[in-house]
Amino acid sequence: SPPLYDHLFSCLSKENLIPCPHPSMVEKGTNLLRKMEINVVEAEKRTGKNTVNMQETYTVYLIETRPAETVPEGGTPATPDTLWRRYSEFELLRTYLLVTYPYIVIPPLPEKRVSDAYLEGKVKNLYKFKFVWHKLSADNLDPDFVERRRGGLENFLLRVASHSVLSNDEIFFHFLTEGWRERVLETGFQDKADSRLKSLSAMFRVKNPDKRFTALKHYCDELNTVISQLLRVRARVADRLYGVYKVHGNYGRVFSEWSAIEKEMGDGLQSAGHHMDTYAASIDDILEEEEHYADQLKEYLFYTDAVRSVCRKHELIQYELEMAAQDLTHKKQQKEELATGTVRVFSLKGMTSKLFGQESQEQRESRLAALEQSIQEGEEAVKEKNTECQEFVRTAWEDIERFKEQKDKDLREALISYAIMQISMCKKGIQVWSNAKECFNKM
């Protein structure tokens, strides 16, 4: 079987339920990943004073890095460097990357808050089937949530580290090693972030966007909708399947009670009952593993936002170009009017001169000169903007192509791993029912 399959299988067969690094990432072999191994290994609760001087509890994550060298047989790997970071720092890093590399599809972070759907799932299970009561916290300290997030954060770091452009970023390197905070603030990216936020939320109409970006945006909208839908339905399917399995557990009890009044049938019934209990219990692990698939889908759900971001940036630059071009045309018209004396375009100066009498030849010539200057500047601006636009389109599209390939590969692998999970579930089912059948035969 191809090495891909084996890798996936080994990922799934470990009791390791966090998203493991995608093969495509490891294969990429960026300079950074060639030098360094990155893991987010732990999570811990901390308390401290926040910005408004109030006590708060938050979670920090331990980032471990070590030189990526092959360890000889029997040798011990080098001790890793470690540091703690909290979620808000990851957010800061991501914002920095967004602002600094607007033409790159920046990998998404895992969810910030415990979502309603996540809670809903837990409450439903509690009511319906009375399983072990988890401490239901509406905040981000819920242990399951923290664990899933840890995996998501590691995934984020590896995505960045495997990107040919992003992996070379200094700030990113310092995030992983030390002393990044001062450095990142030095870049002054905060101002850029603010203006970016403002511009992205602004409404504007672009006349001639690149058709590819328009199509891409449309595709992202569709993908976002369909993955959201898929995640919702999948959760409902899981909920129902849970019900089916758990009810079978009742057979265990009744067979046991029944076996007590039987002679020859007793043993067979009793043993079969145990298998029914096993069957009912097996669903917990099955669904836990399926969460891994849901996480893979979720990552791409969030990725659609990152792609839409790039499209939006293109529109913004294109809009600025169009505005600049429009402005230039306007000025040129003004100059023409001034030169020929006709008024086609409304201007305040023209209006006032109409009302208050012609201006002198001197005034006209100085105005013309000013306009000429302005036009020249305008032409420069348009040229610059045009270059910026073309450059953006070129580099963005390159990354988008890379992203598309990554997406196709990752999602296909996700589907394969999902199919493997289904097969494993079927095998378990066959095993249990075959065991039960053997017991029934002995009745």
Added chain:
Amino acid sequence: MSVGAPRGLASSGQKPITEILHPLSAAEEPLSPGPDVTVTVGGDKEVALTNGTPMETLSPASASSLFNRLQLDDDLEADGRDLYASMETRDLFVTVDDPKKHVSTMETYITYRVSTKTSRIEFDLPEYCVRRRYQDFDWLRIKLEDSQPTHLIPPLPEKFVMKGVVDRFSEEFVETRMKALDKFLKRVADHPVLSFNPHLNAFLTAKDLNKRQGLALLTKVGESVKHVAGGYKLRARPAEFCAMGEYLDTFSLKLGTIDRIAQRIIKEQSEYLTELREYGTVYSSWAGSEQELRRPLEGVAACVTTCCGALEELSDNMSQDFLPVLREYVLYVESMKNVLRKRDQSQAEYEGRLEAAVLRKQEDRTPIPMEVEKCQDKMECFNADLKADWERWQSNKRQDFKQLLTGMADKNINYYEKCQAAWESLITLLQDRQTEDKTSETN
């Protein structure tokens, strides 16, 4: 005067050889699994039964019972059916099939073909083929109950169905009912006493059943008039019959529980199926907006659809095959309880009469009337028949449930096998594409 219960007493109808001195008509002895005859090495070849009785010392009567016993064990090793019917002496075969709808001005009803093959001399011809409707089966059952009050009559499927809730003419309902009628008739035909009942003969052979409408009005569950006479109170029920009663009470409770569990499973499966169907359609719609991923996604959608079909089949099986048999046994338990009650009556009557007769004898030396002896005979006959029927019923019950439960296990195994096959073929499909892509990449 002895009040002991001799074995194998007179019951109505002819007795085949299988009934005389059956060593296993007592409840307690467990059946030995292997061949009874062992050969010891050395000395004279002493052939003996595993319980130590040497063969040579057996009388001819016991020899026949030995023969019976050996045959019995052989058959039990194989997939045994009814204790008696598994003997090579089976000479009456009945089948119920071929349902047909009849529409007349007065009513619409279903008839079934009842086919008989027999070598018994009680029947004029070796083969018969008649058409009967449910009413006719009901008539037969009532006749059997009346004429064989000491025997357990197998149950019929429910007589009344709520119009509007259940479609009496739907294929499923008719099929289920027909299977139950077939089972009823087979059980009667396999019974060593009931199968010789003249009413059964009429049922199987007569062109038109001459049912006297008066008797048909008697309800199934009502006590036969003969046994209610005197209103005697039972003082002490023998332990073995108490045990039977207790067993039946607990058993019917457990059956009820299993019925509820099975219904709940069907309900949960149906809800799961609904969600699963939607799940499949989401994958299909996603496939529409993809290129590279289109075939994998369509593949997943197809897999899910296959699983839906398999699940539907599983649920249908539970509804149509599992539940009806379960419910039939509930009816069977009720019948058995009824017979126990009648036995109690018979004992109460005897004891009542005996007490009265003894008192009179003490007073004026009147001898015990013949009636009392007849009562005793009746009671002892009842006890013997009941015990024999009980054993038969227990053995049938064991086989029936073994079959039922292994059937359920089989259906579940089939379901998982189908699903597994679907997912495995998907993986092959996905992986082929992957290796294709890989080779095209490296080229």
